[in-house]
Amino acid sequence: MKPPVLLTRKLPASVMARLEASCAVEQCEGDGLAARREFLTRVAGKQALVSMVTDTVDRTVIEAGDALQIIANVAVGYNNIDVAAARERGIIVTNTPDVLTDATADFTLALMLAVTRRLGEGERMLRRGDWKGWAFDQLLGMQLHGKQLGIVGLGRIGRAVAARAQAFGMTIAHTSRSDAGMPLDRLLATSDVVSLHVPLTGETRHLIGQPELARMKRTAYLINTTRGPVVDEAALAWALKNQLIAGAALDVYEHEPQVHADLLTLENVVLAPHLGSATTETRTAMADLAVRNVIAVLGGDPPLTPVT
Numbered sequence: 001m002k003p004p005v006l007l008t009r010k011l012p013a014s015v016m017a018r019l020e021a022s023c024a025v026e027q028c029e030g031d032g033l034a035a036r037r038e039f040l041t042r043v044a045g046k047q048a049l050v051s052m053v054t055d056t057v058d059r060t061v062i063e064a065g066d067a068l069q070i071i072a073n074v075a076v077g078y079n080n081i082d083v084a085a086a087r088e089r090g091i092i093v094t095n096t097p098d099v100l101t102d103a104t105a106d107f108t109l110a111l112m113l114a115v116t117r118r119l120g121e122g123e124r125m126l127r128r129g130d131w132k133g134w135a136f137d138q139l140l141g142m143q144l145h146g147k148q149l150g151i152v153g154l155g156r157i158g159r160a161v162a163a164r165a166q167a168f169g170m171t172i173a174h175t176s177r178s179d180a181g182m183p184l185d186r187l188l189a190t191s192d193v194v195s196l197h198v199p200l201t202g203e204t205r206h207l208i209g210q211p212e213l214a215r216m217k218r219t220a221y222l223i224n225t226t227r228g229p230v231v232d233e234a235a236l237a238w239a240l241k242n243q244l245i246a247g248a249a250l251d252v253y254e255h256e257p258q259v260h261a262d263l264l265t266l267e268n269v270v271l272a273p274h275l276g277s278a279t280t281e282t283r284t285a286m287a288d289l290a291v292r293n294v295i296a297v298l299g300g301d302p303p304l305t306p307v308t
Contacts, residue, residue: 002022003047003298004024004047005019006025007025008027008039008055009028011050015288018292022299023048043068044065048298049068051073051081052073053075053080055080057073057081057082058085062082068091071092072290072293073290074286076095077200077227078093078095079200092297094293095305096286096289097156100285100286102160103279103282105157105160107275108161111272112193114249115268115269116144116247119270120267120269121139121267125139142219144165145168147170148172148173148191148192149172149191149193150173150174150175150191150193151175152184152194153175153196154179154197173187175187188216191217193220193222195224196224200227200230204230208231208235210232210235213245223250224248224250224252231250232254234262237266248269250269256274
């Protein structure tokens, strides 16, 4: 018999075909609380779980998954999974590194350009009929050439963002755990754009709060494409309203899908609905890597990209 696998979301057809060739696949269907109840019921007896970053795979889910051998997360981050609880039960946890690096780095630059060149403000002006024609001093922004980009977290995505920014003529400063680089305080005080690329951990939660925002230049911009809770959203709204920084561009939020109400009212913020890896090619590659991890582990082989 084929080993049973539970999916929390539908995957691309080509990836589903690969998985169904070797596994008996079930998919959760509900939303909200109904989805949680279904999740806990249907994970029982499954040998593999393919989860998304929005799925809370906590100790309760892991204990309900009495036959689980692998949890394959379709994401680079895995803060949605209780990795310690999985480790206690001998369950392998995998993620999908590398395959979304380029898409996320591209999107980071897109956000950087959008906020520094005030594209959101301009589009809203035009759509509501307030544009009266070209004006010499209309919606003046900041050019990237010659400016310093401060990268917080120089991993795969951070390095890819740095390479792209250098092509725009930016100089690069960085700080990270593996390579100390510049101290965070100095990076914040000297950078024209600060881009966040750290995983969400106990140490990085609210890494950027009121004290850090107050250290930034009043002309500087903050970009977050990593995890929402790395930034204290209330503090960010305070800094933007008080013009302590020039603007921000966010793809992730502290309490997704909710966004701090004050941020929604501000013109100097670009807000995107978690689109960093949202290309057809990338999402397909992410799903395919997760499925290949499942097939490997259930076939008795080592996982391709384990996190434990």
